[in-house]
Amino acid sequence: MNANEPDSPGNSEEGTAPTSEQAAVAADAQFAKVVELDLPQALAALDQRALDSMRSASDEMTECMRVLQKVDRTLIHEVIDGEPSLEFYTHYPKTDDVRDESNHSQYYYHHHRNDPQEHGHFHLYVRDGGIPKGVTPSKKFSRKKWPPKDEQFAQLFVISLDQHGQPYQVFTNNRWVAHETFFEAPQLIQLLDRFKVDHAWPSWPLNRWISAFPVFFRPQIEAAIIARDKVIDRYARDNPKGHVLEDEKLEVTSIAKIDFQQQLAALEHELEKRCHSN
Numbered sequence: 001m002n003a004n005e006p007d008s009p010g011n012s013e014e015g016t017a018p019t020s021e022q023a024a025v026a027a028d029a030q031f032a033k034v035v036e037l038d039l040p041q042a043l044a045a046l047d048q049r050a051l052d053s054m055r056s057a058s059d060e061m062t063e064c065m066r067v068l069q070k071v072d073r074t075l076i077h078e079v080i081d082g083e084p085s086l087e088f089y090t091h092y093p094k095t096d097d098v099r100d101e102s103n104h105s106q107y108y109y110h111h112h113r114n115d116p117q118e119h120g121h122f123h124l125y126v127r128d129g130g131i132p133k134g135v136t137p138s139k140k141f142s143r144k145k146w147p148p149k150d151e152q153f154a155q156l157f158v159i160s161l162d163q164h165g166q167p168y169q170v171f172t173n174n175r176w177v178a179h180e181t182f183f184e185a186p187q188l189i190q191l192l193d194r195f196k197v198d199h200a201w202p203s204w205p206l207n208r209w210i211s212a213f214p215v216f217f218r219p220q221i222e223a224a225i226i227a228r229d230k231v232i233d234r235y236a237r238d239n240p241k242g243h244v245l246e247d248e249k250l251e252v253t254s255i256a257k258i259d260f261q262q263q264l265a266a267l268e269h270e271l272e273k274r275c276h277s278n
Contacts, residue, residue: 029251029255032255033230033231035220035254039262054215055271058212060209061209075165079092081093081095086119090110091108092109103195104128105127105130105197109121120161124156125178131194137182138182138183138184141182153180154183155180157171157172169256170256171224172227173252176247176248197211216260223256224254
């Protein structure tokens, strides 16, 4: 997958001072790589099975949004338990993170910055029982602050929702943010297929939607995870005396913009092209 690296998010136009909201966003993403994916090229590189899986995931996500829209609800309504506003850093649902013990999957929603575009974001995890024996943590870094081996877990990626409850980007974080076990990109990418929430709390449409998300947006997610490792490696080279995974100056490591309708149109174009070529 080809990725270009433009300016980091939050940079103002020349001669224009950033707003306080832009400055707050820029502060936690100052070292982040913004991934620009050549989507047609990325889709063309996938095999038919992967494309068919993406198409099925798009159908699932579309159906979930359809039933929510019929009752004037969004993904945000489904996760915040009727709260009129979000409290900084509070996990939603407030009663507990959403966990599927049989699939060893977990997510929650929250926000912690005054971003005019972002309402909040979902953090997605796979916990110890969902990590196969062949998928092993990184050996490049000190593990002193990592979870014990029998309590290991991986943060997969994060989904940002806009003020209307629509996803518009995925991003990755440094290890210290979630206090996770750190898996390098080839290992972490193997865990994407393990994420699934197969029950109806706090919302069946939300759980089905978020379970399909890693399949439909797989090209951008993989690119963001690969970019994460490059940013961490570069930061470690530039700061050789510190512990890169525990350095709180490095928070957001990569960002990839997404758009459901554009993704679906590109996917359908690739599928139609293959159909005519057979």
